[in-house]
Amino acid sequence: MSENSLPSVIALSPVEQPPDTTVQLPGSKSITNRALLCAALAEGTSTLTGVLFADDTRAMLGAITALGAQVTVDEAAATVTVRGTDPRAAAGPVSVFANQSGTTARFLLPALALRPARGVLDGDAQLRARPFGPQVEALRTLGARVEEPAEAGRLPLAVTGPVHGGRVSLPGHLSSQFLSGLLMAGPLMRDGLTVELTSALVSVPYVTMTAAVMAAFGVPADGLGVAPGRYRATEYAIEPDASAASYFLAAAAITGGRITVAGLGTGSLQGDVRFADVLERMGARVSRGADGITVTGGGPLRGVDVDMADISDTAQTLAAVAVHADGPTRVRGIGFIRRKETDRLAAVVTELRRAGIDAEEHEDGFTVRPGRPAPTRFDTYGDHRMAMSLSLLSLRSPGIEIDNPRCVAKTYPDFFADLSRATARA
Numbered sequence: 001m002s003e004n005s006l007p008s009v010i011a012l013s014p015v016e017q018p019p020d021t022t023v024q025l026p027g028s029k030s031i032t033n034r035a036l037l038c039a040a041l042a043e044g045t046s047t048l049t050g051v052l053f054a055d056d057t058r059a060m061l062g063a064i065t066a067l068g069a070q071v072t073v074d075e076a077a078a079t080v081t082v083r084g085t086d087p088r089a090a091a092g093p094v095s096v097f098a099n100q101s102g103t104t105a106r107f108l109l110p111a112l113a114l115r116p117a118r119g120v121l122d123g124d125a126q127l128r129a130r131p132f133g134p135q136v137e138a139l140r141t142l143g144a145r146v147e148e149p150a151e152a153g154r155l156p157l158a159v160t161g162p163v164h165g166g167r168v169s170l171p172g173h174l175s176s177q178f179l180s181g182l183l184m185a186g187p188l189m190r191d192g193l194t195v196e197l198t199s200a201l202v203s204v205p206y207v208t209m210t211a212a213v214m215a216a217f218g219v220p221a222d223g224l225g226v227a228p229g230r231y232r233a234t235e236y237a238i239e240p241d242a243s244a245a246s247y248f249l250a251a252a253a254i255t256g257g258r259i260t261v262a263g264l265g266t267g268s269l270q271g272d273v274r275f276a277d278v279l280e281r282m283g284a285r286v287s288r289g290a291d292g293i294t295v296t297g298g299g300p301l302r303g304v305d306v307d308m309a310d311i312s313d314t315a316q317t318l319a320a321v322a323v324h325a326d327g328p329t330r331v332r333g334i335g336f337i338r339r340k341e342t343d344r345l346a347a348v349v350t351e352l353r354r355a356g357i358d359a360e361e362h363e364d365g366f367t368v369r370p371g372r373p374a375p376t377r378f379d380t381y382g383d384h385r386m387a388m389s390l391s392l393l394s395l396r397s398p399g400i401e402i403d404n405p406r407c408v409a410k411t412y413p414d415f416f417a418d419l420s421r422a423t424a425r426a
């Protein structure tokens with residue numbers, strides 16, 4: 001059941017028995033979108049395997065094509081070849097539509113600013129509501145002209161380069177994507193790039209990931225700066241998506257089953273593999289190998305007090321697990337997720353309360369107290385992670401329905417089919 005065949009509301013039934021299975025998940029959204037951009041800026045032709053095909057990565061495929069890269073797609077083989085381009089040699093205006101994808105938009109804006117021509121960046125209504133101001137200011141400092149025809153710091157934006165690079169200040173507390181995007185364009189700036197953070201950085205593992213993908217394409221970067229140079233084409237294998245894995249690992253903990261996510265080894269580039277550490281603190285058994293991670297549930301789950309600033313895409317998943325624990329769970333450090341696809345703190349608390357669960361919103365997170373979810377049709381706010389997380393409440397409780405399940409297409413079109421298969425439901 002891919003998202004095209006999903007109904008407008010999906011009804012989910014509880015599992016009949018705890019799952020005991022291994023799942024193969026689609027490629028990482030974050031790595032796919034970094035590798036596509038680095039390949040597009042590289043000299044030569046790169047081959048990427050394990051590529052995720054979802055709305056966010058299709059947005060990036062469209063964006064690098066607009067930049068001038070030549071892209072060949074073999075979706076069945078999860079492979080893309082990319083012949084790179086030098087945007088500094090570009091002529092003529094381009095426009096890029098990032099749809100709902102934060103990574104595509106915040107990675108593309110600095111790349112567009114490498115071009116000595118006008119590039120327009122826009123997205124859908126949800127992305128238009130998200131902040132871009134820090135990147136706009138940084139690109140101006142680095143030498144670009146940026147027009148903000150709608151609202152300051154919001155899409156649509158028009159950028160005209162080329163940026164010359166150098167030193168720039170950037171706040172870190174809203175999103176790490178501003179920094180990742182600037183770093184990836186950095187080597188193609190005349191003077192390279194040095195970034196000074198003016199506030200504490202959130203989502204730090206994503207910047208480490210950026211530096212790792214850049215290094216795989218031949219450019220050493222330290223997470224706060226990069227020297228002038230060129231990316232080199234390469235063959236690059238993309239790991240399965242660790243944020244997507246959180247739903248399956250959580251399902252094992254909630255049902256008392258055992259689920260292995262193949263391909264997510266101890267050397268993973270994705271910070272979200274650390275969601276398993278949180279499940280372990282709650283009492284689940286976790287085994288980590290070179291080629292996969294396994295969670296085994298069974299005993300009671302304890303509530304935890306946890307800072308999720310590094311792994312915030314899994315906070316809603318944890319909210320669903322917390323419902324099944326034997327004490328309260330307090331999540332901290334994630335005030336910035338109010339500016340994702342929706343205000344995720346408000347959304348998760350509102351929906352849990354709709355099901356009769358005692359949940360409370362804080363400025364920097366939420367508290368969830370254990371309970372038995374009542375039959376509920378959940379709103380998803382057009383947020384794929386609301387849909388995927390709330391569906392976990394159906395594993396042990398009848399009468400759970402998810403409104404607009406098609407929003408999972410942003411990062412995981414086959415989510416509902418894969419979850420049904422893994423938990424042996426029709």
Ligand SMILES: O=C(O)C1=C[C@@H](OP(=O)(O)O)[C@@H](O)[C@H](O)C1
Nearest residue numbers: 030103175176177180203206313
């Ligand atoms: O760089 C990335 O690939 C991402 C960074 C995170 O965003 P923020 O840095 O805005 O928290 C994360 O939520 C998003 O899904 C992907």
Ligand SMILES: C=C(OP(=O)(O)O)C(=O)O
Nearest residue numbers: 100101102103313340385
């Ligand atoms: C926040 C997310 O995505 P992005 O910022 O890339 O739109 C996400 O995938 O949960």
